[in-house]
Amino acid sequence: xxxxxxxxxxxxxxxxxxxxxxxxxxxxxxxxxxxxxxxxxxxxxxxxxxxxxxxxxxxxxxxxxxxxxxxxxxxxxxxxxxxxxxxxxxxxxxxxxxxxxxxxxxxxxxxxxxx
Amino acid sequence: xxxxxxxxxxxxxxxxxxxxxxxxxxxxxxxxxxxxxxxxxxxxxxxxxxxxxxxxxxxxxxxxxxxxxxxxxxxxxxxxxxxxxxxxxxxxxxxxxxxxxxxxxxxxxxxx
Numbered sequence: 001x002x003x004x005x006x007x008x009x010x011x012x013x014x015x016x017x018x019x020x021x022x023x024x025x026x027x028x029x030x031x032x033x034x035x036x037x038x039x040x041x042x043x044x045x046x047x048x049x050x051x052x053x054x055x056x057x058x059x060x061x062x063x064x065x066x067x068x069x070x071x072x073x074x075x076x077x078x079x080x081x082x083x084x085x086x087x088x089x090x091x092x093x094x095x096x097x098x099x100x101x102x103x104x105x106x107x108x109x110x111x112x113x114x115x
Numbered sequence: 116x117x118x119x120x121x122x123x124x125x126x127x128x129x130x131x132x133x134x135x136x137x138x139x140x141x142x143x144x145x146x147x148x149x150x151x152x153x154x155x156x157x158x159x160x161x162x163x164x165x166x167x168x169x170x171x172x173x174x175x176x177x178x179x180x181x182x183x184x185x186x187x188x189x190x191x192x193x194x195x196x197x198x199x200x201x202x203x204x205x206x207x208x209x210x211x212x213x214x215x216x217x218x219x220x221x222x223x224x225x226x227x
Contacts, residue, residue, distance in 0.1 A: 004157075031213065041201060043158070045214035056214050090157050097213030100145065101165055104215060106157035 003027050004107035006091050012113045013081055020077045021110045023091030031055075031097040032074035033104065034066060037088040049074050050097050078112075086114045117142045121204050121218025129226050130195055136221040137188040138204030146207040147180050147187040148215065153200045161202075162189070194225050 004025045013019050025032060033056070034046040048056035049068040063079040078085060091107040121138045128134060138147070146165055150158035162173050164180035164187060171178055177190045187204055201222050205215040 033214070041152075041220050043203065043205075043215075043217040048213055050213075058214075092157075094213075101163070102146075102213070103148065103160060103163050105160065106150075108157045109155075 004091055004093055004105055006089075006107040006110050008110060009108065010111050010113075012115065014115055015081055015083060017081050018077070018079045019081060019112070020075055021089055021091075021112070022073070022075045023107060024073050025091075025093040025105075025107075026072065027093055027095075027105065029093040029095050029105075030071055031094045031102070032068065032071070033092040033094070034074065034076050035090040035092060035106075036060075037090060037109070039087070043090070047074075047076075048097065055097060081112075081114045083114050086112055088112070117206075117208075117210065117216045119204055119206055119216055119218040121221055123221055124219070125222040125224070127224045127226070128194060132194050134191040134194055134198070134223060135188060136202060136204075137186060138206070138218045139186040140206060140216075141185070142206075142208060142210065143184040144206035144208045145184070147178070148205040148207075149176075149178050149187070149189045150203045150205060151200045152203065152220075158203055191223075194223075196225050196227055199223055199225050 031050045033048045047066040052068045088109045092104045094102045094104040149161045152158045162178040169180040175192045201220040204218040
């Protein structure tokens with residue numbers, strides 16, 4: 001059974017388009033995250049939601065808007081895509097942010113290529 | 116975010132050799148985690164450390180949470196070809212909120 005799943009796996013689109021990436025976790029976790037991995041493999045937090053509430057919002061362009069319809073889902077919508085948005089985006093979840101033993105589990109990633 | 120310095124950047128070893136990599140920070144962390152990422156996949160948790168001085172093993176992997184809380188190391192004993200991948204350290208403290216700060220990764224290649 002897939003724990004943290006993302007769709008699509010690959011996304012190729014033109015500059016200026018709007019696209020969404022979906023994430024679902026079936027672990028019963030309260031907290032979900034979006035990370036961006038650049039071409040040098042560096043992983044950086046973008047957003048985090050705990051029970052559908054935004055708790056982390058790093059300095060990302062406001063073209064990126066996360067949406068959490070329920071605590072098992074955290075989708076990422078990107079407006080007006082730019083070349084620099086090309087990267088691999090990872091969704092993650094954890095039992096409950098703030099717990100000392102809280103541990104994050106990652107999805108398989110979505111490779112976004114903007115042409 | 117807070118930067119973690121992970122070294123070495125890459126390692127090229129023969130099957131059967133032991134491997135050691137480490138992560139240091141100028142900040143104190145409350146949690147250290149080690150992940151492995153295979154090509155085209157997401158990071159997979161290997162070991163989680165929650166207490167300074169803690170030494171934890173997972174099969175051939177051993178990791179320690181440094182006493183100063185500013186460093187951690189990961190050892191892999193008797194490496195095998197399937198150990199190939201990128202290994203990431205990640206730390207969390209009150210300054211980072213709930214987010215993990217990642218090292219830049221150690222790319223491991225193992226030749227048979």
